[in-house]
Amino acid sequence: MLAKMMNSPLLVSSILRHAAAYHGDTEIVSCSVEGPIHRYNYADLNRRSCKLANALCRLGLRFGDRVGTLAWNGHRHLELYYGVSGSGLVCHTINPRLFREQIGYIIDHAGDSVIFSDPVFLPILETLVDRLAGMKAIVIMTDVAHMPASEKLPNLVCYETLLSAESDDFDWPVVDENTACGLCYTSGTTGDPKGVLYSHRSAVLHAMAVVVPDVYGLSAADSVLPVVPMFHVNAWGLPFAAPMVGAKLVMPGPNLDGASLHALFESEGVTLTAGVPTVWLGLLDWMDSQRKCFSTLKRVAIGGSAVPPVMIQRFQDLGATVRHAWGMTETSPVGLVATLLPKHASLAHEQKLALASKQGRPIFGVELRIDGDDGRPVACDGKAFGALRVRGPWVADGYYNVAESPAHSAGWFETGDVATMDEDGFVRIVDRSKDVVKSGGEWISSIELENIAQAHPAIREAAVVAVPDARWGERPVLVVVLKPGQGFDHQDMLDLYAGKVARWSVPDAVISVDELPHTATGKLRKVEIRRIVLGEYARRARVT
Numbered sequence: 401m402l403a404k405m406m407n408s409p410l411l412v413s414s415i416l417r418h419a420a421a422y423h424g425d426t427e428i429v430s431c432s433v434e435g436p437i438h439r440y441n442y443a444d445l446n447r448r449s450c451k452l453a454n455a456l457c458r459l460g461l462r463f464g465d466r467v468g469t470l471a472w473n474g475h476r477h478l479e480l481y482y483g484v485s486g487s488g489l490v491c492h493t494i495n496p497r498l499f500r501e502q503i504g505y506i507i508d509h510a511g512d513s514v515i516f517s518d519p520v521f522l523p524i525l526e527t528l529v530d531r532l533a534g535m536k537a538i539v540i541m542t543d544v545a546h547m548p549a550s551e552k553l554p555n556l557v558c559y560e561t562l563l564s565a566e567s568d569d570f571d572w573p574v575v576d577e578n579t580a581c582g583l584c585y586t587s588g589t590t591g592d593p594k595g596v597l598y599s600h601r602s603a604v605l606h607a608m609a610v611v612v613p614d615v616y617g618l619s620a621a622d623s624v625l626p627v628v629p630m631f632h633v634n635a636w637g638l639p640f641a642a643p644m645v646g647a648k649l650v651m652p653g654p655n656l657d658g659a660s661l662h663a664l665f666e667s668e669g670v671t672l673t674a675g676v677p678t679v680w681l682g683l684l685d686w687m688d689s690q691r692k693c694f695s696t697l698k699r700v701a702i703g704g705s706a707v708p709p710v711m712i713q714r715f716q717d718l719g720a721t722v723r724h725a726w727g728m729t730e731t732s733p734v735g736l737v738a739t740l741l742p743k744h745a746s747l748a749h750e751q752k753l754a755l756a757s758k759q760g761r762p763i764f765g766v767e768l769r770i771d772g773d774d775g776r777p778v779a780c781d782g783k784a785f786g787a788l789r790v791r792g793p794w795v796a797d798g799y800y801n802v803a804e805s806p807a808h809s810a811g812w813f814e815t816g817d818v819a820t821m822d823e824d825g826f827v828r829i830v831d832r833s834k835d836v837v838k839s840g841g842e843w844i845s846s847i848e849l850e851n852i853a854q855a856h857p858a859i860r861e862a863a864v865v866a867v868p869d870a871r872w873g874e875r876p877v878l879v880v881v882l883k884p885g886q887g888f889d890h891q892d893m894l895d896l897y898a899g900k901v902a903r904w905s906v907p908d909a910v911i912s913v914d915e916l917p918h919t920a921t922g923k924l925r926k927v928e929i930r931r932i933v934l935g936e937y938a939r940r941a942r943v944t
């Protein structure tokens with residue numbers, strides 16, 4: 401029997417309409433590309449998103465067309481999220497940190513009709529002139545006074561001029577909730593990037609799932625600063641989640657260094673922030689050196705890579721709780737969050753820290769299984785590990801314009817991660833399946849070895865990679881970036897791991913480098929680090 405309830409579609413535009421109507425005077429603060437801080441509110445965001453939607457119609461865009469964005473977190477990018485998606489088009493956020501060829505490939509593959517870009521990314525566009533030839537417009541997101549000139553792209557349109565001619569009245573269309581609203585390409589280290597096509601339904605459900613107390617715990621009392629860029633998986637859903645509950649939004653623009661972030665946290669009373677571990681290293685080191693603390697910050701959502709326990713501790717010492725989360729571009733992204741349960745209150749501090757540094761428990765809406773080599777679920781004992789598979793309404797079931805989806809089996813998405821689960825449902829990501837070190841038939845977790853190294857006072861950042869070994873197949877090697885003026889040698893390494901891991905999983909060698917390479921989304925580039933290690937091994941062999 402069918403129920404007698406209204407079948408109102410879940411639409412991105414409904415979030416904006418709600419925020420404008422009931423949280424209209426809540427502020428959105430942005431570090432603008434022009435320099436000064438820009439302030440307006442959700443009512444203004446609605447008006448300007450309507451203007452943008454009218455402008456997109458005038459440009460001749462039709463239902464389902466893709467609109468590319470190359471932009472930092474700011475109010476205009478937010479207007480694109482709503483103006484583009486709300487009018488039935490697809491907001492395609494492009495990661496400007498990708499290689500130029502990848503950006504070109506992505507724009508082509510997505511079939512973008514218009515590109516909206518921050519002025520600072522114009523040099524990228526100028527290298528892609530041929531690919532941009534068929535665009536309906538290339539819009540630079542600034543005002544007339546700050547419009548750059550380009551010989552290679554002479555017909556640039558100014559964002560503010562585009563909007564100024566339009567009415568701020570627009571009827572957001574009521575489309576099927578399964579209509580695509582956003583597109584984000586994975587920054588895969590192998591093969592071409594693949595497009596994840598989000599729906600209005602998945603975006604709204606994901607936002608509803610992450611605002612709850614045990615995930616972001618968002619409310620109208622919060623001031624939220626997404627450090628995670630809007631070009632990376634919708635800034636982890638925060639541009640939808642914050643207006644849904646009427647939280648203040650603080651957009652950092654391109655200023656992600658410790659000093660700028662700290663100043664913004666303090667001046668805007670930020671209570672929740674979110675970003676990848678590498679960004680927090682910079683902030684915490686700067687705060688240490690300046691002896692700064694937080695006045696208002698309460699929660700820090702961290703994901704994208706494993707959070708070392710020492711980072712959780714450093715935030716705790718500053719009065720902020722870390723919410724370690726796991727997710728993927730394909731999972732919108734939040735799938736797991738490590739929020740402790742009431743029964744953990746009596747645990748010793750070290751035990752709590754160990755739990756908080758796991759990737760966490762599934763949030764409602766995400767189902768998962770961890771399967772061994774035989775395809776059967778492994779024991780939930782926190783030790784047995786297997787392939788992590790997930791499914792749910794905000795998990796991708798294919799890629800944009802790719803005929804087959806090898807990453808799926810029997811309705812489950814293969815994450816490519818190797819994981820364990822304990823009896824309370826806390827999942828620990830052991831490794832990406834391609835990064836795990838396979839030594840003498842045993843698997844060694846590079847993440848576990850990195851977390852231990854990260855806690856050493858001389859080490860700023862650590863990576864562990866596998867090198868080929870004639871006897872064991874592979875052996876782990878530790879690569880470290882040291883803090884200024886510090887030393888760390890082979891004996892230090894043996895002392896560090898003694899008693900903490902099995903002897904056969906202690907790395908064979910430690911190599912010190914000036915910096916570690918990261919991907920466009922802040923993850924360690926393990927393939928490149930392996931190359932550095934092999935180069936160093938070859939050099940040492942020549943010397944001896």
Ligand code: AMP
Pocket residue numbers: 586587702703704705706707724725726727728729730733759815816817829831832921
């Ligand atoms: P991406 O789609 O580029 O965001 O990458 C997703 C991948 O990042 C996952 O499959 C994991 O391998 C890794 N990842 C994300 N969050 C975490 C985390 N909290 N701990 C360890 N790895 C993570």
